[in-house]
Amino acid sequence: MRLDLTAFQPLVPELTRLRRDIHAHPELGFAEHRTAGLIAQALGNLGLDVTTGIGGTGVVGVLRRGGSARSIGLRADMDALPFHEETGLPYASTQPGTFHGCGHDGHVAMLLGAAQHLVNDDSFGGTVNFIFQPAEEGQAGARAMIEDGLFDRFPCDRVFALHNWPDLPAGSIRTRAGPIMASADRFEIVISGQGGHAAMPHQTPDAILAACDLVQQLNTIVARRIPATEAAVLSVTQIHGGHAHNVIPGTVTIMGTVRTFNPAVQDRIEASIRAMASGVALSSETTITVAYDRYYPATINDADAAAAALRACAAVCDDVAIAPDPAFTSEDFAFMLQARPGAYLWLGQKTPDKAAALHHPRYDFNDDVLTLGIGCFVALIHQELAPGA
Numbered sequence: 203m204r205l206d207l208t209a210f211q212p213l214v215p216e217l218t219r220l221r222r223d224i225h226a227h228p229e230l231g232f233a234e235h236r237t238a239g240l241i242a243q244a245l246g247n248l249g250l251d252v253t254t255g256i257g258g259t260g261v262v263g264v265l266r267r268g269g270s271a272r273s274i275g276l277r278a279d280m281d282a283l284p285f286h287e288e289t290g291l292p293y294a295s296t297q298p299g300t301f302h303g304c305g306h307d308g309h310v311a312m313l314l315g316a317a318q319h320l321v322n323d324d325s326f327g328g329t330v331n332f333i334f335q336p337a338e339e340g341q342a343g344a345r346a347m348i349e350d351g352l353f354d355r356f357p358c359d360r361v362f363a364l365h366n367w368p369d370l371p372a373g374s375i376r377t378r379a380g381p382i383m384a385s386a387d388r389f390e391i392v393i394s395g396q397g398g399h400a401a402m403p404h405q406t407p408d409a410i411l412a413a414c415d416l417v418q419q420l421n422t423i424v425a426r427r428i429p430a431t432e433a434a435v436l437s438v439t440q441i442h443g444g445h446a447h448n449v450i451p452g453t454v455t456i457m458g459t460v461r462t463f464n465p466a467v468q469d470r471i472e473a474s475i476r477a478m479a480s481g482v483a484l485s486s487e488t489t490i491t492v493a494y495d496r497y498y499p500a501t502i503n504d505a506d507a508a509a510a511a512l513r514a515c516a517a518v519c520d521d522v523a524i525a526p527d528p529a530f531t532s533e534d535f536a537f538m539l540q541a542r543p544g545a546y547l548w549l550g551q552k553t554p555d556k557a558a559a560l561h562h563p564r565y566d567f568n569d570d571v572l573t574l575g576i577g578c579f580v581a582l583i584h585q586e587l588a589p590g591a
């Protein structure tokens with residue numbers, strides 16, 4: 203059954219106002235107190251059962267229809283990013299160094315819009331759990347909610363999330379079975395020598411030289427130790443060491459990230475980093491320690507749930523298709539998909555004036571896609587919780 207997006211248009215002015223208010227008052231992970239309060243109030247005003255403080259600042263609103271035991275989770279993330287906004291918009295961030303540069307303000311607005319519509323909708327039977335998650339940006343808020351009993355307290359047969367995607371044209375939907383976002387690992391390598399006078403390098407192990415050697419070796423791992431049939435990225439992103447032109451520093455730190463979709467490839471890359479560090483330590487007479495943190499797993503869509511999501515979205519959108527490739531960015535919705543079957547979808551938002559990439563200082567969420575995001579959530583509930591399904 204085709205859903206008419208104009209049915210959601212009356213919700214847009216107030217949702218746009220709310221979205222821009224959240225944009226102007228961004229909050230970092232696990233500090234989304236004002237945002238969570240606005241969400242809890244809006245859900246409570248709709249008559250939903252509201253629980254706050256899940257996994258820190260998480261909020262869940264529960265809507266029940268009839269006696270069916272079926273249940274679906276719909277998730278939006280709430281947190282902002284720790285960098286400065288450069289949009290010049292009238293609703294730009296009022297918090298220096300904090301910015302909704304990933305569109306989580308828009309995700310909140312779309313999910314609240316779906317709740318507003320569904321509370322007056324009798325065409326489904328079962329339970330909808332509206333999940334508003336803290337700390338997606340590198341702090342694993344999804345894991346915190348799960349560890350705080352999210353799916354025990356609010357059972358979900360399947361769980362779905364939408365993320366705006368500026369690489370896709372506004373009005374399009376993409377998802378795929380299997381991997382859709384990469385795992386995210388960070389490494390920190392500390393190289394310790396003795397430090398000494400730069401005019402007498404023979405008297406001290408050279409941590410700078412060892413770091414240069416190691417960085418070159420690290421950049422061979424993907425090309426020479428990972429099969430060409432696998433996908434992986436290793437990037438060295440920071441090198442810190444030294445404070446004077448005539449002093450060999452005693453310590454140099456190297457930091458970076460690894461992205462892949464296969465845990466076996468993660469294992470191989472981590473083992474290679476450690477082996478190379480050991481070899482350089484031996485040859486340079488330095489001491490090298492490696493800290494390797496696998497902070498987000500790959501986001502893996504359940505094949506049936508991804509297919510169901512595409513079918514549902516086709517009821518509100520003409521441009522619905524399988525995403526040909528996953529992205530190397532990461533997403534902590536991965537933890538929810540490890541706990542429950544479900545799917546993560548990309549909602550295109552690119553227009554000539556909304557072309558900035560995610561995490562760019564001039565990014566802004568495209569309010570024109572609010573109705574499509576609401577429609578996709580509503581269509582998923584109509585399909586997944588259809589009477590007699």
